[in-house]
Amino acid sequence: MCHYDLMDLWTLSDLCTPWCVHVVATLRIADHIDAGNTEIGQLATASGAHRDSLYRVLRHLVGKGLFQEPAPGRFALNEAARALLEPPVRLGFDLDGFGGRMAHAWGTLLSAVRSGGPAYHEAFGLGFWEDLDAHPDIAAGFDALMGPAGHGVPDPNVLVDPADWASVSTVVDVGGGTGGLLAEVLRARPQVRGTLVDLPRTVAGSGEVFQAAGVADRVTAVGQSFFDPLPPRGDLYLLKSVLSDWPDREATTILRRCAEATRPSGRVVVFNGAGPGEEASPELLMMVLVGGKGRTLDELSALAREAGLEVSSVGRQPSGRVIVEYRPT
Numbered sequence: 001m002c003h004y005d006l007m008d009l010w011t012l013s014d015l016c017t018p019w020c021v022h023v024v025a026t027l028r029i030a031d032h033i034d035a036g037n038t039e040i041g042q043l044a045t046a047s048g049a050h051r052d053s054l055y056r057v058l059r060h061l062v063g064k065g066l067f068q069e070p071a072p073g074r075f076a077l078n079e080a081a082r083a084l085l086e087p088p089v090r091l092g093f094d095l096d097g098f099g100g101r102m103a104h105a106w107g108t109l110l111s112a113v114r115s116g117g118p119a120y121h122e123a124f125g126l127g128f129w130e131d132l133d134a135h136p137d138i139a140a141g142f143d144a145l146m147g148p149a150g151h152g153v154p155d156p157n158v159l160v161d162p163a164d165w166a167s168v169s170t171v172v173d174v175g176g177g178t179g180g181l182l183a184e185v186l187r188a189r190p191q192v193r194g195t196l197v198d199l200p201r202t203v204a205g206s207g208e209v210f211q212a213a214g215v216a217d218r219v220t221a222v223g224q225s226f227f228d229p230l231p232p233r234g235d236l237y238l239l240k241s242v243l244s245d246w247p248d249r250e251a252t253t254i255l256r257r258c259a260e261a262t263r264p265s266g267r268v269v270v271f272n273g274a275g276p277g278e279e280a281s282p283e284l285l286m287m288v289l290v291g292g293k294g295r296t297l298d299e300l301s302a303l304a305r306e307a308g309l310e311v312s313s314v315g316r317q318p319s320g321r322v323i324v325e326y327r328p329t
């Protein structure tokens with residue numbers, strides 16, 4: 001029996017509402033209302049938009065439960081609209097910034113499905129990482145979205161058994177962005193030193209993160225590719241939300257670099273690299289942006305074995321995220 005009738009399908013595939021949300025987020029309409037510009041003419045002036053077009057967009061959204069129109073042509077924030085004031089929403093929805101990359105990339109989904117590889121270049125002329133290299137402002141938005149402003153303060157509990165910290169004096173965060181996780185780890189573990197590895201433009205933004213956390217004297221930032229040999233002899237190599245950005249061959253190379261670099265007694269810890277169940281998360285955004293994929297624990301561990309690592313422990317952070325620890329074989 002068919003569960004959807006035609007109306008359900010149109011509702012399910014509505015592109016209008018998501019674009020309207022992105023447009024009002026980009027125009028900062030919620031901020032303008034919050035600042036007292038509630039009348040449509042004021043809102044259009046404050047946001048640099050065409051009055052009647054903006055009015056139609058806002059009335060559509062009111063019909064969907066986002067914003068209220070207490071009197072004709074006057075708008076107010078409801079709880080749903082207040083979310084548009086939050087920094088992660090701004091970073092993720094702004095069509096003039098990285099949010100525009102994520103939104104327009106969906107237009108390449110058909111090519112990605114036909115070819116099995118990302119088609120991001122069809123929309124932006126370059127592959128994802130090359131596009132970020134060519135557009136520092138977009139790259140800064142991506143780094144911010146990955147960092148505490150977008151994803152919140154990272155959980156520093158990166159080992160399955162906290163007692164194992166006794167044997168750790170150096171932590172290397174591989175593809176660690178601007179250092180948010182490493183800063184929290186070092187703050188929680190005053191005896192530990194850290195190394196941040198990421199692309200040069202990204203580690204360039206880490207100084208203030210480490211200063212603000214008060215750990216700058218215990219950290220080294222290295223701008224390099226994680227496909228090249230990594231800083232050696234660390235006790236712990238962290239890979240958070242990195243492997244899901246890459247197809248199997250590249251993900252195996254990153255794991256191999258960690259395996260080569262770690263001490264024989266050291267370990268490689270992967271977060272957001274394997275889902276908790278039998279089914280891998282579809283990770284469609286990773287598919288369209290970078291050709292990445294979600295993996296089951298078995299799939300991840302098969303790559304790790306090829307890279308010279310074996311699973312030593314599996315657990316969860318207090319926040320619920322799956323942690324997988326590997327040891328060199």
Ligand SMILES: C[S@@+](CC[C@H](N)C(=O)[O-])C[C@H]1O[C@@H](n2cnc3c(N)ncnc32)[C@H](O)[C@@H]1O
Nearest residue numbers: 146175176177198199202224225226227240241
């Ligand atoms: C999805 S982000 C995860 C960042 C961080 N680990 C986190 O969880 O917030 C992936 C990171 O990989 C970095 N990256 C991409 N290609 C890289 C390469 N070839 N070498 C080093 N870092 C790279 C990006 O700059 C980005 O910081």
